[in-house]
Amino acid sequence: MYDFITGRIRGGGYAIKGAWLLIKHEPSIQVQLVLAILVTIAGFYFDITATEWMFQLLAIGLVMCSEGLNTAVENIADFVHPDFHVKIGVIKDVAAGAVFFAAVIAVIIGAIIYFPYIFYTL
Numbered sequence: 001m002y003d004f005i006t007g008r009i010r011g012g013g014y015a016i017k018g019a020w021l022l023i024k025h026e027p028s029i030q031v032q033l034v035l036a037i038l039v040t041i042a043g044f045y046f047d048i049t050a051t052e053w054m055f056q057l058l059a060i061g062l063v064m065c066s067e068g069l070n071t072a073v074e075n076i077a078d079f080v081h082p083d084f085h086v087k088i089g090v091i092k093d094v095a096a097g098a099v100f101f102a103a104v105i106a107v108i109i110g111a112i113i114y115f116p117y118i119f120y121t122l
């Protein structure tokens with residue numbers, strides 16, 4: 001039981017280290033973080049509802065999570081095959097495609113939340 005708990009705590013430490021590495025070194029994550037901060041400010045400014053906050057936070061999590069996994073796939077691909085290879089290109093494109101899905105959904109959620117606040121209150 002003690003080993004289980006210390007193992008979980010250590011795992012959490014590695015995860016936090018990984019999150020910090022992403023924020024410190026990955027431009028795509030840094031851009032997403034800035035966008036996340038901006039929409040959070042917008043959320044407070046427009047005083048969005050609790051449900052809207054939940055969807056917004058889910059969208060932020062979805063995009064940051066997929067960006068992080070995309071970075072991990074890119075790093076693995078570069079590690080196992082640093083040279084040009086058609087298959088590596090396809091693998092990286094597919095990983096980027098996953099981020100695209102997340103980003104499109106996030107933009108749609110943002111539009112559904114903020115369009116009424118911006119346009120109906122004018």
Ligand SMILES: Nc1ncnc2c1ncn2[C@@H]1O[C@H](COP(=O)(O)OP(=O)(O)OP(=O)(O)O)[C@@H](O)[C@H]1O
Nearest residue numbers: 028074081082083084085086088089090092093096
């Ligand atoms: N080793 C490779 N072999 C074949 N095609 C590659 C290779 N590396 C990159 N590519 C192609 O170039 C595209 C961009 O790859 P890259 O690793 O630069 O990703 P990126 O999206 O620019 O990375 P980041 O998310 O860090 O900005 C890939 O989606 C792929 O189509």
